[in-house]
Amino acid sequence: MTEFSSRVEAVSISGIREVFEAAGADAINLGLGQPDFPAPEHARQAAVDAIEAGETDAYTSNKGIRELREAIAEKHDRDNDISVDPADVIATAGGSEALHLAIEAHVAVGEEVVIPDPGFVSYGALTRVAGGEPTPVPLREDLTLSPAAVEEAITDDTAAFVVNSPANPTGAVQSEADVRAFARIADDHDVLCVSDEVYEPFVFDGEHHSPMTYADSDNVVVVNAASKAYSMTGWRLGWVTASTRRIERMLRVHQYAQACASAPAQYAAEAALEGPQDHTVEMREAFEERRDVLLDALEDMGLEVPTPRGAFYAMPRVPDGWVEAVIDRGVILVPGAAFGEHGAGHARISYAAGVETLKEALEIMRQVTNDLQ
Numbered sequence: 001m002t003e004f005s006s007r008v009e010a011v012s013i014s015g016i017r018e019v020f021e022a023a024g025a026d027a028i029n030l031g032l033g034q035p036d037f038p039a040p041e042h043a044r045q046a047a048v049d050a051i052e053a054g055e056t057d058a059y060t061s062n063k064g065i066r067e068l069r070e071a072i073a074e075k076h077d078r079d080n081d082i083s084v085d086p087a088d089v090i091a092t093a094g095g096s097e098a099l100h101l102a103i104e105a106h107v108a109v110g111e112e113v114v115i116p117d118p119g120f121v122s123y124g125a126l127t128r129v130a131g132g133e134p135t136p137v138p139l140r141e142d143l144t145l146s147p148a149a150v151e152e153a154i155t156d157d158t159a160a161f162v163v164n165s166p167a168n169p170t171g172a173v174q175s176e177a178d179v180r181a182f183a184r185i186a187d188d189h190d191v192l193c194v195s196d197e198v199y200e201p202f203v204f205d206g207e208h209h210s211p212m213t214y215a216d217s218d219n220v221v222v223v224n225a226a227s228k229a230y231s232m233t234g235w236r237l238g239w240v241t242a243s244t245r246r247i248e249r250m251l252r253v254h255q256y257a258q259a260c261a262s263a264p265a266q267y268a269a270e271a272a273l274e275g276p277q278d279h280t281v282e283m284r285e286a287f288e289e290r291r292d293v294l295l296d297a298l299e300d301m302g303l304e305v306p307t308p309r310g311a312f313y314a315m316p317r318v319p320d321g322w323v324e325a326v327i328d329r330g331v332i333l334v335p336g337a338a339f340g341e342h343g344a345g346h347a348r349i350s351y352a353a354g355v356e357t358l359k360e361a362l363e364i365m366r367q368v369t370n371d372l373q
């Protein structure tokens with residue numbers, strides 16, 4: 001009988017889904033990894049117009065329509081100070097496929113990928129699916145990733161390290177000095193840096209920095225997406241940006257696994273990138289206001305919580321049984337252990353929910369915290 005591949009048997013369904021499935025229908029959901037805003041109207045309309053004009057019925061080029069890749073190149077120029085040839089971009093089915101391409105194309109069987117712990121669930125899983133070995137690196141006290149710790153974890157077998165700023169599940173934002181150090185590590189060790197920048201616009205204090213801006217070699221692959229930046233998770237549109245030789249290798253995987261990203265989504269993302277950015281700014285302002293509400297309340301309860309400077313997550317340190325008790329009382333959040341061994345003892349709280357909902361949930365967290373003391 002046909003059994004399953006050892007690569008697929010090495011991964012399991014994400015712990016995040018399990019939490020959702022266990023929760024009641026009227027629970028308050030602070031477990032979600034997507035903004036609670038509609039997509040920009042002009043992005044939706046661009047897809048409608050392209051569909052009605054009959055422009056979305058056929059495959060696009062494997063890399064995606066030229067206009068979208070030009071809009072992505074302009075975005076890199078505008079926001080990251082990087083000059084990118086639109087030919088060096090592949091439009092993908094979300095940031096998820098972009099991560100898959102980066103890892104599949106660069107990690108050989110048995111090679112290692114250094115990943116943040118706690119970190120986004122896909123990094124370790126995609127490494128295993130590629131036949132590689134994740135090397136989790138614990139975070140600093142403030143939940144940022146230390147370049148020194150990454151450098152120490154690199155061995156002769158390391159194919160890549162992953163940087164994610166702003167980060168899921170921590171909300172941590174790496175400083176410019178850290179990002180410069182990651183670029184130097186990629187150059188000096190001749191190891192690939194996969195930079196996951198899907199939360200790029202949501203930085204509250206300071207600025208977003210990309211290692212690609214600072215690297216001298218072509219050892220950085222940037223992963224980004226319309227998903228969070230424009231609240232378009234359902235559209236499934238992301239991209240990878242890298243040097244020509246790396247794009248050519250990633251295109252081999254993309255061509256056979258995907259052919260091309262969904263055509264309507266490509267038109268929508270092009271409009272989102274080229275159109276007014278005030279929708280994204282509004283989301284950032286809302287997230288910052290909620291971050292402050294959440295942080296004040298958690299600190300007032302006596303919980304220790306490193307200040308998240310971006311994305312829309314906070315990761316307080318919580319007593320034993322806290323996450324389970326909060327979920328039992330109808331507020332969904334994700335146990336930190338779902339994001340790696342060093343996530344244990346933390347909870348990931350997503351504040352992609354309105355302030356009133358957040359306050360209601362915080363009241364329940366306060367009761368639970370009091371009960372456990």
Ligand SMILES: Cc1ncc(COP(=O)(O)O)c(C=O)c1O
Pocket residue numbers: 033093094095096097120164167168196198225226227228233237238
């Ligand atoms: C850090 C990070 N990278 C990538 C992704 C994948 O995003 P997408 O919906 O674009 O596939 C997510 C989704 O939650 C994420 O949190």
